[in-house]
Amino acid sequence: MDHRNTLRGLFPFDSAYLPEIADVWVESWQRTMPSIDFETRRAWLVDHLIAAEDAGQTIRCALVETGEIAGFVLIDTSTCYLDQIVVGSPWWGKGIAEALLDEARRLAPGRIELDVNQDNPRAVAFYMRNGFQVIAEGVNAKSGLATLKLEWRPAAQAADPS
Numbered sequence: 275m276d277h278r279n280t281l282r283g284l285f286p287f288d289s290a291y292l293p294e295i296a297d298v299w300v301e302s303w304q305r306t307m308p309s310i311d312f313e314t315r316r317a318w319l320v321d322h323l324i325a326a327e328d329a330g331q332t333i334r335c336a337l338v339e340t341g342e343i344a345g346f347v348l349i350d351t352s353t354c355y356l357d358q359i360v361v362g363s364p365w366w367g368k369g370i371a372e373a374l375l376d377e378a379r380r381l382a383p384g385r386i387e388l389d390v391n392q393d394n395p396r397a398v399a400f401y402m403r404n405g406f407q408v409i410a411e412g413v414n415a416k417s418g419l420a421t422l423k424l425e426w427r428p429a430a431q432a433a434d435p436s
């Protein structure tokens with residue numbers, strides 16, 4: 275069995291994980307948007323995660339059987355806003371992103387909202403496959419890139435026109 279790809283579980287954030295989380299984030303985003311240098315944004319991510327944790331937002335890290343961190347999710351359960359979901363490219367397509375999203379849905383069972391770059395077809399396909407719907411188009415204030423605002427609601431609620 276390839277333990278590298280077997281999810282051990284989802285664990286609460288620990289600052290000891292920060293360097294590895296940042297490695298996964300830089301690698302995954304660099305692969306997704308090669309024209310941007312994500313290494314220069316590493317310090318921003320570290321500060322952002324620490325501030326989110328201090329503000330009571332929820333971070334869950336996906337550990338695989340080898341002990342490596344394969345990805346993480348950051349959700350603000352007070353606003354139901356999914357701020358980050360990232361999986362390292364060696365683990366793409368292996369259900370780890372889905373496990374992180376399931377955890378976000380468990381934490382925010384009524385609704386999840388997020389923004390995604392329109393030019394990120396892999397993420398858009400992932401969200402559509404998982405029941406998200408486009409509720410608005412927008413522009414990222416920092417990058418100027420076109421975005422989609424997506425929303426997920428549980429099936430019964432989504433089908434209710436009221």
Ligand SMILES: CC(C)(COP(=O)(O)OP(=O)(O)OC[C@H]1O[C@@H](n2cnc3c(N)ncnc32)[C@H](O)[C@@H]1OP(=O)(O)O)[C@@H](O)C(=O)NCCC(=O)NCCS
Nearest residue numbers: 302306359360361366367368371389390395396397399400
């Ligand atoms: C977004 C992310 C978490 C999804 O995890 P994943 O394991 O790659 O997702 P999956 O493989 O389950 O789903 C991706 C889907 O995109 C599809 N896909 C891949 N490249 C594609 C492309 N160029 N165009 C359209 N669809 C594409 C895959 O076929 C797959 O769909 P399928 O399973 O129905 O065939 C992960 O890719 C990631 O961390 N990306 C970088 C960070 C990021 O973009 N985060 C989200 C920001 S809002």
